[in-house]
Amino acid sequence: MDALSLRGLLDQRRGEDLDLWARTINPQFVRVLRTIDFDRTWTRAEGAYLWDADGKRYLDMLGGFGMYNVGRNNPRVRAALVEALELETPGMLAMGVTALPGLLAEALLARTPARLERCLFTNSGTEAVEAALKLGRAATRRSRVVYTDHAFHGLTLGSLSANGNPEFTERFGPLLPGFERVPFGDLEALEAELRREDVAVFIVEPIQGKGVGIPPPGYLEGAQELCRRYGTLFCVDEVQTGFGRTGKLFAFEHWGLEPDLVPIAKSLSGGYVPVGALLMSRAVHEAVYDSMENAVVHGSTFAPNELAMAAGLATLHELDEQGLVERAATLGERLLELTRPLVHELEVVRDVRGLGLIWAIEFGEPRSGRIAWRMIERVQPGLFAQLVVQPLFSEHRILTQVAGHRMAVVKVLPPLVIGEEDIEEFAEALRAAVKRARRMPSSLAKFALTAAGAIRG
Numbered sequence: 001m002d003a004l005s006l007r008g009l010l011d012q013r014r015g016e017d018l019d020l021w022a023r024t025i026n027p028q029f030v031r032v033l034r035t036i037d038f039d040r041t042w043t044r045a046e047g048a049y050l051w052d053a054d055g056k057r058y059l060d061m062l063g064g065f066g067m068y069n070v071g072r073n074n075p076r077v078r079a080a081l082v083e084a085l086e087l088e089t090p091g092m093l094a095m096g097v098t099a100l101p102g103l104l105a106e107a108l109l110a111r112t113p114a115r116l117e118r119c120l121f122t123n124s125g126t127e128a129v130e131a132a133l134k135l136g137r138a139a140t141r142r143s144r145v146v147y148t149d150h151a152f153h154g155l156t157l158g159s160l161s162a163n164g165n166p167e168f169t170e171r172f173g174p175l176l177p178g179f180e181r182v183p184f185g186d187l188e189a190l191e192a193e194l195r196r197e198d199v200a201v202f203i204v205e206p207i208q209g210k211g212v213g214i215p216p217p218g219y220l221e222g223a224q225e226l227c228r229r230y231g232t233l234f235c236v237d238e239v240q241t242g243f244g245r246t247g248k249l250f251a252f253e254h255w256g257l258e259p260d261l262v263p264i265a266k267s268l269s270g271g272y273v274p275v276g277a278l279l280m281s282r283a284v285h286e287a288v289y290d291s292m293e294n295a296v297v298h299g300s301t302f303a304p305n306e307l308a309m310a311a312g313l314a315t316l317h318e319l320d321e322q323g324l325v326e327r328a329a330t331l332g333e334r335l336l337e338l339t340r341p342l343v344h345e346l347e348v349v350r351d352v353r354g355l356g357l358i359w360a361i362e363f364g365e366p367r368s369g370r371i372a373w374r375m376i377e378r379v380q381p382g383l384f385a386q387l388v389v390q391p392l393f394s395e396h397r398i399l400t401q402v403a404g405h406r407m408a409v410v411k412v413l414p415p416l417v418i419g420e421e422d423i424e425e426f427a428e429a430l431r432a433a434v435k436r437a438r439r440m441p442s443s444l445a446k447f448a449l450t451a452a453g454a455i456r457g
Contacts, residue, residue, distance in 0.1 A: 014041075014053075015041055015053065017041050017042075018030050018033070018034070018039055018041070036386065036389075036390055037390060037393065037394050038393060040052040040053070040058075041053040045060075045072035045073055046071070046072060046073055047071040047072060047073075047415060047417045047418075048060050048063075048071060048072070048414055048415045048417055048418040048419070048422060049072075050072070050399065056397060057397065058393075058397040058398065058399055059397065059398045059399065059414075059422055059425060059426065060072065060399050060414065060415065061398055061399055061400045061412040061413075061414045061418075061426055062399045062400060062401050062412065062413060062414070063413045063414050063415045064271055065240070065266070065401075065413060066240045066245060066266050066267060066358075066413040067266045067267050067271045068267065068270070068271040068415045069243050069244055069245060069266075069267035069270075069315075069319070069324065069415060069416045070267065070270045070271075070315055070318045070319065070322070070324065070415070070416065070417065071270075071415045071416075071417035072271065072415065074270050074271075074314075074315075074318060076314060076317075076318055077269075077270035077272060077311055077314040077315055077318060078272070079314075080310045080311060080313065080314035081272060081273070081307055081310055081311055081314075083310070084100075084306055084307055084310035085307070089306050091305065091306050092301070092302070092304075092305060092306075098306065100304075100306050100309035100310060100313070101121060101304035101309050103309070103313060104119075104121075104309045104312045104313050104316075105119035105121075105277075107312075107313060107316050108264075108277065108279060108312075108316075109279065111249055111250075111316075112250065112262070112279055113257075113258040113259075114258075115258040115259070115260070115281050116258075116259070116262060116279045116280065116281060117280075117281060117282040117285070118279070118280050118281070118282060118284075118285035119277050119278070119279055119280075120135075120277060120278045120280065120285075120298070120299070120303075121275065121276070121277050121300070121303040121304040121308070121309075122265070122275075122276040122277060122278065122300055122303050123274050123275065123276060123300055123302055123303050124154070124265055124274055124275075124276045125153075125154055125237075125239035125240075125263060125264075125265030125266060125276050126153070126154025126155060126156045126159045127154075127156070127265075127276055127300060127303075128239065128263035128264060128265055128276040128277060128278045129153045129154050129158070129159040129162070129203070129237060129239070129263045130154070130156055130158045130159055131263070131278040131298060132201060132203065132235050132261040132263050132278055132280075133145055133158050133159075133162070133200075133201060133203070134158070134298060135261075135278070135280065135284060135285075135288045135298060136200045136201035136233045136235065136260075136261060136284065137200045137201070138287065138288045138297075139200075139233065139283070139284045139287035139288055140200040140201075140231065140232070140233060140287075142198050142199060142200035142232075143177075143178045143198070143200060144178045144179070144180060144193075144196075144198050144199045144200060145161070145162060145178060145179045145180070145199070145200060145201050145202075145203065146179075146180050146181075146182055146190065146193045146194070146199050146201070146202045146203070146232075147162035147163075147164060147179065147180075147181055147182075147202075147203050147204070148164055148181065148182055148183065148184040148204055148205075148208075149164045149181060149182070149183050149184050150164045150165060150184060150208055150210045150211060150213060150404070151163060151164035151165075151181075151184070151203070151204070151205060151208065151210075152164070152165060152168075152205070152208070152209050152210050153203060153205075153237055153239075153263075154239075155168065157172075157175065157176060158176060160172060160175060161175040161176040161179045162179055162203055164181055164184075164210075165210060165404065165405065167405040167406075180193055180199075184204075184208060184213055184215070185215060185216045185219050187218075187219060187222045187223065187226065190202065190223055190226055191226050191230075194226050194227065194229075194230040194232050195230055197230050197231060199230070199232045200232065200233060201232065201233045201235050201261065202223060202226075202227055202232050202233070202234060202235065203235040203237060203261075204220070204223060204235070204236060204237065205236075205237045205240070205241065206220060206236055206237075206238065206241055206246075206251035206252050206254070206255070206257075207241050207246065207251055207355060207358055209240045209403075210403060210404035210407070211360065211362070211403045211404050211407050211409050211411075212353060212354060212358055212359065212360035212403060212409070212411055214353050214354075214355065215255075220236075220252070220255045220257055221255055221256070221257070224257055224258070224259070227260075233260040233261055233284065234257075234259045234260050234261070235259060235260065235261035235262070235263070236250075236251075236252045236257060236259040236261070236262055237262075237263050238250050238251060238252065238262050238263065238264050239263055239264060239265045239266055239276070240266060240358070240413070241358065242264045242266070242267070242268075243264070243266075243267045243268060243315070243319060244319055244324050244325035244327075244328045244356070244416050245267075245328060245356055245357060245358050245413070245416070246328070246332075246355045246356035246357075246358060247325065247326075247328045247329025247330075247332055247355065247356030247357075248325065248329075248356070249319070249325055250262070250264075251355070254355070260280065260281045260283075260284055261278060261279070261280050261281075261284065262278070262279040262280070263276065263277075263278050264276060264277050264278075264279065265277070267315065268311075268312050268315060269308055269311035269312055269315060270311055270314065270315040270318070272307075272311045273305075273307050273308040273311045274308070275303070275308035275309075275311065275312060276303075319416075322417070324416040324417065325416075327416055327417075328356040328357045328416045329356055331357060331416075331418060331420060331423055332354060332355060332356040332357050332358075332359065334420060334423050335354065335357070335359055335423050335426075335427070336352065336354055336359070338423065338424065338427035339352045339359075339361065339427050339430065340352045342361065342430075342431065342434065345431075346434055346435065346438065347366035347367055347438075348363050348364070348365075348366050348373070348384070348434065348437075348438050349361060349362075349363060349364075349434065350362045350363060350364035350408075357412075357413065357414055357416060357418070358411075358412075358413055359411070359412050360403055360409050360410065360411045360412075361388075361409065361410050361430070361434075362407075362408060362409045363384050363385060363388075363408040363409070363434075364408065365377070366438075377408075380406070381406040381408070382402065382404075382405070382406040382407045382408045382409070383408075384408050384437060385402045385403070385407065385408045385409055385410050386402055387437040388400075388410050388430070388433045388434055388437050389401065389402055389410055391432075391433045391436060391437070392410075392429055392430065392433045395433075396425075396429035396432070396433065398425070398426055398429055400412050410430075412426070
């Protein structure tokens with residue numbers, strides 16, 4: 001019997017990518033791609049670049065929403081996966097264990113504060129968050145969870161209940177009870193909730209993904225101290241900010257934090273295999289897994305699979321060997337150096353911010369006032385950012401994203417293997433794209449109205 005030929009199948013159905021998605025997966029998403037001119041047929045990816053069916057190369061400043069920290073199709077991670085397949089290890093034993101999960105857990109915990117001593121593997125970031133909420137409630141014997149405005153922790157029901165963005169939550173209620181939102185950066189509001197001493201978990205992103213929200217000085221340190229004072233578990237969500245993204249292996253290192261719970265995922269496998277994990281203190285773990293009877297009280301069938309574990313080990317090795325964490329810090333400073341002047345050069349630029357290679361530019365109505373700006377914002381708040389993203393893609397062949405619903409913010413999360421020349425190319429293209437969008441030529445105005453209708457429809 002002949003084996004399936006993926007190459008042959010893909011060659012046979014070449015060019016059908018968008019139609020297949022529209023017919024079988026999500027027609028509305030394909031409609032959005034076609035409306036904003038992102039409907040390319042992609043054929044190859046390597047490092048920080050993508051190639052379309054016409055052979056044109058694109059600079060990937062989005063990195064699969066932060067999934068490809070070690071670069072797309074990293075050859076050394078791929079080699080580890082091939083070796084893992086060839087080893088024919090026992091894999092998922094159900095009533096038994098193998099070495100690879102323990103080796104990856106050991107490697108992860110060796111890179112974190114001593115407070116974190118246990119690792120629970122999951123299939124994704126949202127599952128890691130779900131585990132944090134579930135285990136946190138059991139460990140503290142409390143039910144309430146506090147989260148922040150604009151927080152994004154995933155889209156499954158528990159994670160969604162801690163989501164601070166109504167565009168994700170409003171159609172899916174009622175959400176889980178016992179969740180309370182506070183403003184990001186407001187320690188007084190946080191203490192008002194924690195002092196009731198019934199909050200199991202305070203969950204927070206060290207840098208908010210939606211809009212790239214940088215915490216005010218002292219906020220995260222103060223939040224940790226309040227959690228300790230009132231017996232609440234401090235959960236720092238590193239799903240997007242982990243594995244070198246901010247110029248530290250984990251973002252919480254910038255503030256010297258020692259969380260009780262740390263969900264991780266995204267780039268842990270180099271983008272090859274779905275995998276996540278919850279790193280936690282021994283106290284939390286032992287309060288939940290407190291007897292042989294409760295040895296399997298929470299878990300996931302496929303989570304510690306051999307391929308994910310091999311990819312995770314190879315990714316950590318790649319980060320170390322290639323110096324990618326330090327590279328992110330250096331290139332992040334260069335990116336800010338090249339783009340911060342735009343705040344003074346162009347009235348429409350309100351702020352440029354970032355840490356390492358998580359970066360954003362925020363737009364606002366020019367101080368002198370612009371009729372075109374007001375017209376676009378009346379159609380849909382934040383639409384100006386799409387007028388920057390679209391020409392960056394179609395004219396400069398650079399992939400970026402709008403940072404959030406109704407946010408006039410463009411965000412980038414490039415692979416950490418990106419070069420300084422790529423950073424310079426992006427900064428130059430960005431300047432040109434913002435200047436063009438500011439002038440609002442008729443073609444862009446028409447595009448804006450069409451895109452707004454597609455997105456709202």
